[in-house]
Amino acid sequence: MRVLVLVKASPESETGQFPPDFKDLVSDMDKYNDALTKAGVMLAADGLYPSSKGKRVRFDDAKRTVIDGPFAETKELVAGFWIWQVRSMDEAVEWLKRAPFGGGAEVEIRPIQEQEDFQRDLDATAARAAR
Amino acid sequence: MTVEAHRAIDAVWRIESARLIAGLARVTGDVGVAEELAQDALVAALEQWPSAGVPEKPGAWLMSTAKHRAIDRIRRDATLSRKYERLGRELLAAEEGGDPESRMDEEMGDDVLTLVFTACHPVLAMEARVALTLRVVGGLTTEEIARAFLVPTATMSQRIVRAKRTLAEARVPFVVPSPGERPARLAAVLEVVYLIFNEGYSATEGQDWVRPGLCDDALRLGRVLQALAPDEAEVHGLAALMEIQASRLRARIGPGGEPVLLLDQDRGRWDRLLIQRGLAALERAVRLGPLGPYALQAAIAACHARARTAAETDWPKIAALYDALAQLDPSPIVELNRAVAVGMAFGPAAGLEAVDAVASSPALRRYHLLPAVRGDLLRKLGRWAEARSEFEKAADLTANERERRLLRHRAAECAADEIAG
Numbered sequence: 001m002r003v004l005v006l007v008k009a010s011p012e013s014e015t016g017q018f019p020p021d022f023k024d025l026v027s028d029m030d031k032y033n034d035a036l037t038k039a040g041v042m043l044a045a046d047g048l049y050p051s052s053k054g055k056r057v058r059f060d061d062a063k064r065t066v067i068d069g070p071f072a073e074t075k076e077l078v079a080g081f082w083i084w085q086v087r088s089m090d091e092a093v094e095w096l097k098r099a100p101f102g103g104g105a106e107v108e109i110r111p112i113q114e115q116e117d118f119q120r121d122l123d124a125t126a127a128r129a130a131r
Numbered sequence: 132m133t134v135e136a137h138r139a140i141d142a143v144w145r146i147e148s149a150r151l152i153a154g155l156a157r158v159t160g161d162v163g164v165a166e167e168l169a170q171d172a173l174v175a176a177l178e179q180w181p182s183a184g185v186p187e188k189p190g191a192w193l194m195s196t197a198k199h200r201a202i203d204r205i206r207r208d209a210t211l212s213r214k215y216e217r218l219g220r221e222l223l224a225a226e227e228g229g230d231p232e233s234r235m236d237e238e239m240g241d242d243v244l245t246l247v248f249t250a251c252h253p254v255l256a257m258e259a260r261v262a263l264t265l266r267v268v269g270g271l272t273t274e275e276i277a278r279a280f281l282v283p284t285a286t287m288s289q290r291i292v293r294a295k296r297t298l299a300e301a302r303v304p305f306v307v308p309s310p311g312e313r314p315a316r317l318a319a320v321l322e323v324v325y326l327i328f329n330e331g332y333s334a335t336e337g338q339d340w341v342r343p344g345l346c347d348d349a350l351r352l353g354r355v356l357q358a359l360a361p362d363e364a365e366v367h368g369l370a371a372l373m374e375i376q377a378s379r380l381r382a383r384i385g386p387g388g389e390p391v392l393l394l395d396q397d398r399g400r401w402d403r404l405l406i407q408r409g410l411a412a413l414e415r416a417v418r419l420g421p422l423g424p425y426a427l428q429a430a431i432a433a434c435h436a437r438a439r440t441a442a443e444t445d446w447p448k449i450a451a452l453y454d455a456l457a458q459l460d461p462s463p464i465v466e467l468n469r470a471v472a473v474g475m476a477f478g479p480a481a482g483l484e485a486v487d488a489v490a491s492s493p494a495l496r497r498y499h500l501l502p503a504v505r506g507d508l509l510r511k512l513g514r515w516a517e518a519r520s521e522f523e524k525a526a527d528l529t530a531n532e533r534e535r536r537l538l539r540h541r542a543a544e545c546a547a548d549e550i551a552g
Contacts, residue, residue: 038243039146040354043404083404085351087145094142094189114381 002043002112003084003092009051009077010105014070016050028100040085041095047080083112136181144173147190148270153242155197156305162249163295166267172197243268244359245307247352251320254301259294260323266291268355269348279345280330317360321369321425324352328373332380333531346377357412364419367412368426374409375432378402390537394441406436424460427452446476463492464500471504479511499528503538510545519545 012019019025036042048054052070071077086092092109101107148169155165172193186192250263265271265279277287308316331345353370360366382400385391413433416426431452438444453469466489474482486505495501506521522542526535 034358038355038358040351040358042354043408085347085354087347088138088142090138090142091145094139094146 001086001088002114003086003089004110004112005082005084005092005096006078006108006110007047007080007101008106008108009074009079011074013079014050014052014074014077016052025100032098032100035098036082036084036095039095042082043085044083045081048078051077133181136185137177139185140173140176140180143176143185143189143193145270147193148173149243149246149268150190151193151197152267153246154194156246156249157242158198159201160305161299162246162263162267162305163299166295168197168201169193171200175200241307241359243355245305247320247356247359248308248316249298249303249305251316251323252298252301252303253316253319254303255294255297257323257326259290259297260319261327262287262290263294264323264352265327265348269352271348279342279348317363317365320356321365324349324356325369325373325425327352328376332376343380346373346380349373350377362419364416364421365423365425367416367419368423368429371409371412371416371429372425372432374405374412375429375436378405378409378436388533390533393435394444398439398441401436409433409436422455424456427456427459431456444475446472450476463489463494464498466492467495467498467501467504471507474508474511479508483508483512497528499525499534499538501525502528503541506541506545510541510548515545515549519549 033042033045036045050070054069054071056067056069056071058065058067084092084095086095089109089111096107096109099107151169151172152162152165155168156162159165159168175196176189176193180186247264247268250267251260255263261280262276265276266273271279273288273291274284276291277284280287307313328346328349331342331347331349350370350373353366353373356363356366357370378401379393379396381402382396382398383391391397409429410433413426413429416422416429422430431449434445434449434452450469450472453465453472457465457469467486470482470485470489473485483505486501486508489495490501490505502521503525506518506525509515509518509521519542522538522545526538526542529535529538
């Protein structure tokens with residue numbers, strides 16, 4: 001299975017400021033990413049620019065409104081992500097525990113819905129509806 | 132808590148077992164002994180973690196527990212002491228002056244690579260290599276491997292025990308192969324990984340057309356090898372080949388579980404992330420060069436991956452790549468594939484000519500794809516009766532139930548064409 005690991009934004013990541021121990025953090029993260037790669041777990045990884053560089057499009061019936069960043073709800077914003085190949089959510093959790101985060105950071109793991117899963121869920125919903 | 136702890140232990144085992152076994156094999160010089168010690172540590176974890184909690188550094192905990200268990204065994208049982216003599220000395224020395232964490236990362240990577248080479252050692256039969264690799268490198272349980280290969284657990288367990296014994300009896304040292312041996316030994320490793328992939332990709336036995344779990348395991352091994360042997364072109368070539376083939380997994384199965392052939396697949400269902408990874412791996416292989424058989428096959432797969440529609444496929448390039456492959460690694464099966472590409476690039480008559488040039492090869496006598504390919508070309512030439520009989524021949528030869536149904540369906544279509552035509 002694949003999972004998307006979402007690293008949430010913080011006031012620092014949103015202002016684009018680097019913390020004082022930036023170099024250590026980068027080196028720890030490099031080591032961690034290297035371990036993920038060596039284990040064949042890492043499929044993709046990227047960091048995102050602060051939301052000030054982002055845009056949103058709002059949909060109201062036929063109307064489309066473009067909203068420029070930054071966006072206020074910092075803790076709901078995403079600052080970076082990984083895509084991992086793992087055998088279970090437990091394995092994903094075990095890997096994430098080893099990540100070099102601190103300071104109350106919360107990182108979220110969400111299983112990626114594969115097309116087969118989607119079809120199965122759809123069938124199950126249809127079967128329930130038919131009953 | 133207990134259930135949770137057990138699941139956490141399973142996950143830790145998946146992550147740590149290869150490094151743990153590899154590190155212990157380096158000290159003991161014996162993969163079988165290393166695996167037993169690692170199992171001892173796992174048992175200790177199952178006893179202790181549910182109540183004491185999962186330690187902060189579970190990998191280091193398992194390693195030091197395994198070493199202590201080894202020392203206990205030696206102290207308890209004098210007859211074991213000869214077997215563990217060297218281990219005992221090393222462990223006691225390590226206990227005095229070593230921090231197990233300090234030599235973790237880079238050296239551990241080398242140990243895992245040595246473990247891969249050992250598990251795929253030519254002294255072992257192919258099925259033993261496959262089982263041992265999945266067990267000690269892939270971190271799968273014996274039950275999982277047995278299920279994947281549709282054999283009873285006891286059979287698989289025996290196979291693994293015998294493989295470990297063979298390695299010990301042949302006194303296979305736990306070292307990386309010398310530079311002179313390396314190309315052949317690496318080829319043996321890649322062969323094992325690709326065999327696992329193929330067993331998942333087009334199951335030769337059983338009810339299902341694909342078993343994606345095995346593909347995932349092989350892909351993961353391939354990616355591990357890329358990280359452990361980054362300078363080997365063919366390692367990237369194989370990874371590229373598997374990534375691109377796996378990108379089509381979900382498009383290869385129709386709604387009723389039946390196979391869908393490459394040119395009929397809905398390309399929107401191809402996995403873009405895997406294609407992108409495959410093309411990147413191929414690029415690395417090309418940069419390192421020269422292109423070996425896996426990289427050439429990956430280059431062929433890449434031609435399909437790059438084409439937005441089946442009609443846009445660069446068949447002349449594919450035919451040329453098969454030419455190169457046939458020169459490097461001549462086989463009737465490659466020739467047969469080349470014939471398919473020639474047929475697509477230069478018309479069914481040219482393709483049929485190329486097929487018939489290899490049709491008498493003994494290796495293809497019971498190969499169901501020979502009549503399937505001939506049938507396809509004959510049908511395009513409007514020779515329906517001949518095409519139908521070729522598809523029927525192919526259906527009789529395949530061992531896969533799903534594929535047989537597809538081939539019978541093709542034969543029936545030819546019969547309909549004949550009536551309509």
